[in-house]
Every structure is written in structure tokens, then in C-alpha cells.
Amino acid sequence: MLELLHDYWLYFLVGRYPEGPLGGLALTVLLASLALVLSLPFGLLLGLARLSPWRLLRWPVAALIHVVRGIPLLLVIFWAYFFLPSITGHESGQFGTMLAALVIFDGIYLAEIVRAGVQAVPTGQVEAARSLGLNYLDSMRQVVLPQALRHMLPSLVNQFVSTIKETSLGTIIGLAEVSFIASQVNGLVLTKPVQVYFLLGMTYFVLCFSLSRAAFWLERRQARLLKAAA
Amino acid sequence: MRMFDLNFLLAGDYRDWLLSGLLLSLQLLAITLLLSLPLACGVAMLRLAPSRLLNGLGAAYVELIRNVPLLAHFLFWYFGAPELLPDTWKERLYAGNIEAVSAITALTLYTAAYMAEDIRSGIRAIPAQQFEAGRALGFSFLATMRLCIVPQALRLAAPPLLSQTLNLWQNTSIATVIGVAELMYQTQRVEAASFRSVEAFVFASAAYLVVSLVIAGLAAWLQKKVS
Numbered sequence: 001m002l003e004l005l006h007d008y009w010l011y012f013l014v015g016r017y018p019e020g021p022l023g024g025l026a027l028t029v030l031l032a033s034l035a036l037v038l039s040l041p042f043g044l045l046l047g048l049a050r051l052s053p054w055r056l057l058r059w060p061v062a063a064l065i066h067v068v069r070g071i072p073l074l075l076v077i078f079w080a081y082f083f084l085p086s087i088t089g090h091e092s093g094q095f096g097t098m099l100a101a102l103v104i105f106d107g108i109y110l111a112e113i114v115r116a117g118v119q120a121v122p123t124g125q126v127e128a129a130r131s132l133g134l135n136y137l138d139s140m141r142q143v144v145l146p147q148a149l150r151h152m153l154p155s156l157v158n159q160f161v162s163t164i165k166e167t168s169l170g171t172i173i174g175l176a177e178v179s180f181i182a183s184q185v186n187g188l189v190l191t192k193p194v195q196v197y198f199l200l201g202m203t204y205f206v207l208c209f210s211l212s213r214a215a216f217w218l219e220r221r222q223a224r225l226l227k228a229a230a
Numbered sequence: 231m232r233m234f235d236l237n238f239l240l241a242g243d244y245r246d247w248l249l250s251g252l253l254l255s256l257q258l259l260a261i262t263l264l265l266s267l268p269l270a271c272g273v274a275m276l277r278l279a280p281s282r283l284l285n286g287l288g289a290a291y292v293e294l295i296r297n298v299p300l301l302a303h304f305l306f307w308y309f310g311a312p313e314l315l316p317d318t319w320k321e322r323l324y325a326g327n328i329e330a331v332s333a334i335t336a337l338t339l340y341t342a343a344y345m346a347e348d349i350r351s352g353i354r355a356i357p358a359q360q361f362e363a364g365r366a367l368g369f370s371f372l373a374t375m376r377l378c379i380v381p382q383a384l385r386l387a388a389p390p391l392l393s394q395t396l397n398l399w400q401n402t403s404i405a406t407v408i409g410v411a412e413l414m415y416q417t418q419r420v421e422a423a424s425f426r427s428v429e430a431f432v433f434a435s436a437a438y439l440v441v442s443l444v445i446a447g448l449a450a451w452l453q454k455k456v457s
Contacts, residue, residue: 070442071435072400074414079435082427165299172407179301186309194313197306201298208297 001195008185012203015176023176025203031095031177032164035102036156042103043110048140050115061111068108073166077101081173094175098167106163113155117148154222157215161208168204178203236429244420248430251416252437258330258402258412262337263395269338270345271380277350280371288346295343300404303340308332308408333405341398345391352387353379385456392449399441413437 015023049061080101084092121144129139168179182200186193276288312323356379364374406414417434421427
């Protein structure tokens, strides 16, 4: 196993970079971070639309959420892979395809997190804001959302863990993220599949476990703060 | 581009491929459910057992499995793990349907880790007096769990367990990476043979969606019944 690490650690971390495109673990983290950052505003909009008082906005968004949650991410990736080029007019490449699929998929899941976060804010807060003369959008923006976002923080960290795990599906469309690189290394070494895939699993574990601990810590701190405030 | 036309999927080879894929996906779902539920109960027991060592074992299982993507599990159980077996077993495995065996192993271990947590929170929602009453009547830890706590806890845990079933249903699609001929695999096969991507993907999306909606409907109905 040490020999494996010694020979391939750089390839595992960054792929063929700087001679070729960035890959490996660095690409996994970059893709997951970009996906989370880009899907946040998307999820926020969808979540608010889902809660909006206008049926014409609420129903189509609810339908969209049900449909996307009903199909596997893999299928979303394939839809993006085959139809993004015909919509945008040019090839989006594996990275662009994967990013688009993740933003749509995560945006939908974030919408539900946003909804739960907003619903956790006591209704008295909205009523107070409305009676102070703020309109619906202003009371959301200035009163409800800042509180809701604080509630959502642990869920957001957990969503990031899911996103990191989801990037592994990029392998299927040939994106050179860390799982793909591991399969390449396995093909080069040939005799050590157990070690290669064990290392891959452990890499993900270290990354995701530390993040999920962080979420757990945030959750406990939040519970303490809420108790102190009450 | 030709007009959208689903009819060609409804006859001949393509229909047979897609139907066999759907059937295999459903089989994966059923077998994994049957295997992972008892395993999940066992892991939940470990996490609640009156021994730090057993608690630690249960927690390690859950965290080690949940923090690694399912894809990596598939790769390990398909390419790696069979190499660890003794030669006679290995031969028998390679002669049989190794793809399906690896897929079911990976899916079962993965699903059980999530279900164990749902069952555990179901158990913790049962008032402690129930447990104390069981023990006071002279039942052992395991007997109290089996006769008194778990039956009540499973009823509470049913809605979250169904939503794990929903995840499991979607996760079966990832088995396509190791070449299990399930729905996703057959969809790609039809797509490659017919060059009609829209129709093939519409069929797959509709099939996944319908089964998902049935499971979600069941969950909503149970949720109402429980509360």
C-alpha cells in the first residue's frame, strides 16, 4: 500500500495537472464547492417560491421538485450530458455537464432545506414584520431569512457532504475526479484492486467524516444557543 | 432530428431490454430491502447495547459506510473484495453472476447504515419506562428489545424507513457502473442501438418516477396513520 501511495499520490491528488487538466481529489473538492455555491441561490429561490402565497408560483415549483426527487441523479446527469449542448449551442464538457446536473439536483434538495428553515422561524416574526409595514418580500429578506439561514447551517454542511459523494458519479461520463483516477491507477497497477479501492474509500471517509463532525458540532452549538435565548 | 416517438420502444427488442432492466431494478430493490432490514436492526441494537465496545462497533459501521460514496462501495465490492476470497470461492463467484452479488452486497451494506439510524431514533422515541418495565418483568436486554421495544419502534420508524427505500430505489441505478443489466444499463443500451436518446431517457425517467411516487405515496399514507 505504501508503494502505491509513493508512486501515485500526486496523480491521485491533482490528476495530470499541470501538464493536463486538473483532476483527482482537487477536482472533486472544486466541483463539490462550486456546485454548493451555485445551487444555494437556486435553492433559495425555489424554496421561497415553494412557500410563496401565489399558487401559480407554488404549484409548478412543487411539481418540479417532486419530479426531480423522483429520478436518480444518474439520470439527471445523462439528461444534462445529452441535452445541454443542444440548449446552449456548444459542447459543455464533462465538468460543465456534471456541474449543471449537480446544481439542478442539489438546488432541489436545498429548496426543501430552505423551506424547513423558514418554517422553523416563529410565525410571530412574520406577523411583527408585516405589522411594522414591511411588505412580504422585505419581511422575508430582512427578518425571516437571516434567522432561517442560521437554522440551516448544519443542514448545509451535510448537503456539502452529499455533494462530495455525488461528484463520484462523474466517473460515468469520464470526468477525471478522484474515483475515475483511482480506476485509472487500478488499471495501471492491475494487481492491487483491494488496496486501490480501499485507499479511495478512506480518502472520501476522511473528507466527509470531518465535515459531518463539523455539522454535528454546529447543531449542538445551535441547540445550546437556542436554549440560552429561551 | 426525427419526431418524438415512443412507439418504437413499445415493441420488439427494445421493449424486452427495457422491461428486463426494470424487472432487475425491482429485484435489486426487493432483495436489498429483505437483507438490509435485519442487518439495520442488528446495527441499531449494537448502538444501544449496554456496552461501550458494542456501541463503538455500531457507530464505526455507520460512519465508515455513510461517509463513502456508494460508487466507491460498488468499485470495492466488485473489483477489490473478490480478490480477498480463497481460490475455490473465487472461481465459483466468477462463474456465477458476480455483478449482481457485488451490487447486492454494496447496496445492502450502504442501505443498512442509513436504516440503522432510523431504527435507532425510533427506539429512542419509545419511553424509557417501557424498557424498564420489560426488564423488571425479568426479560433480558435482547428479549425486552425483541418483544417490547422493537415492535413499537418499527411502527414509528416506518415513514423514515420508506424514505430510505426511496433512496435505495434510486441508488440501484448506480449498479450500472459495474455492468449490472438493470434499468439504467438497458436504457443506455437502447440509446446506443437506436440513437433515440430522448425516447429512451423519457422511458427511464417515467419508470423511476412512477415507482418513486408509489413509495412516496405509501410513506405519506403511513405517516398519517402513525400520527
